Amino acid sequence: MAKLETKAQGSIVPDPTELRVHPRYPFSSDAEVVDIQGNTRITGRITDIAKKGCYVDTISPFAPKALLALKVTRGTESFETKATVVYTHVGMGMGLCFTITGPQEMLILETWLSELSGETQPSPNHFGSTHQVDAFEFVDQQSRDVLKDLVLLLSRSGTLTESEGNSLIQRLLK
Numbered sequence: 001m002a003k004l005e006t007k008a009q010g011s012i013v014p015d016p017t018e019l020r021v022h023p024r025y026p027f028s029s030d031a032e033v034v035d036i037q038g039n040t041r042i043t044g045r046i047t048d049i050a051k052k053g054c055y056v057d058t059i060s061p062f063a064p065k066a067l068l069a070l071k072v073t074r075g076t077e078s079f080e081t082k083a084t085v086v087y088t089h090v091g092m093g094m095g096l097c098f099t100i101t102g103p104q105e106m107l108i109l110e111t112w113l114s115e116l117s118g119e120t121q122p123s124p125n126h127f128g129s130t131h132q133v134d135a136f137e138f139v140d141q142q143s144r145d146v147l148k149d150l151v152l153l154l155s156r157s158g159t160l161t162e163s164e165g166n167s168l169i170q171r172l173l174k
Contacts, residue, residue, distance in 0.1 A: 021052070022050040022051040022052055023050060023117070024048045024049065024050045025048060025049055025050070025113065025116035025117065026047070026048055026116075027046050027047065027048055027049040027054070027112075027116065028045065028046065028047065029045070029046045029049075029072050029073060029074040030043065030044075030045065030046075030072070030073045031043065031044045031045060031046050031054075031056050031058075031070060031071065031072050031073075032070070032071040032073075033056060033058070033062070033068050033069070033070050033071075034068060034069040034070075035062050035066050035067070035068060036067045036068060036069055036082075037066070037067060038066075040062075042058055042060055042062075043058070044056040044057050044058030044093065045057045045058075046072055047093070049072075049109075049112070049113070049116070050113070051098075051109065051110075051113060052097060052098050053083070053086065053095065053096050053097040053098055054070075054072070054095075054096055054098075055093055055094070055095050055096070056070075056093050056094055056096060057092065057093040058092075058093050058094065059091055059092075061085070061088040061089065061090070061092070061093055061094035062085050062088070062094060063085065063088065064085050064086065064087060064088060065084060065085060066084065066085045067082070067083075067084055067099075068082065068083045068084065068085065068096065069081075069082060069083075070082070070083045070096065070098075074112065077108055078108075079105055079108045079109050079112070080105055081098045081099075081100065081101040081102075081105055081109075082098070082099045082100040082101070083096040083097060083098050083099055084096065084097050084099055099143065100143060147168075148169060151165050151168045151169055152165065152169075
């Protein structure tokens with residue numbers, strides 16, 4: 001549950017540091033984290049996880065906004081994603097936000113979250129047998145903007161037809 005603070009007028013507003021949309025679950029698993037730009041590798045331990053991020057216990061956290069490749073291993077399964085550092089606690093760890101997660105990786109994460117929440121399987125509306133996974137569903141807004149610009153450039157250059165470009169743009173805007 002989000003922390004709340006009281007305004008001078010007596011109304012209650014959410015604490016801006018606790019505006020998570022998805023529930024977090026305690027989670028203990030090995031993590032390998034690579035700073036993509038600096039190619040620096042560290043190991044740590046995941047202590048909590050959610051659909052869009054996690055917390056990594058590590059003595060040497062990366063700086064906020066660092067772009068990372070994350071590999072979380074639980075038993076025989078591994079979950080890999082790209083992430084950015086949202087905040088750090090020097091000498092303790094860092095909070096990460098997942099930015100680009102592939103469909104197969106998302107299925108692994110959904111399975112883990114389902115188990116942690118007490119469900120036995122992921123929600124059918126996300127990954128049931130009748131649901132077709134769209135790769136754009138797992139791309140953050142900044143990446144969507146870059147993809148949109150790329151589609152527009154390819155359309156203008158004639159590499160994509162107008163209808164192909166429009167179709168891709170519509171999928172990005174979902």
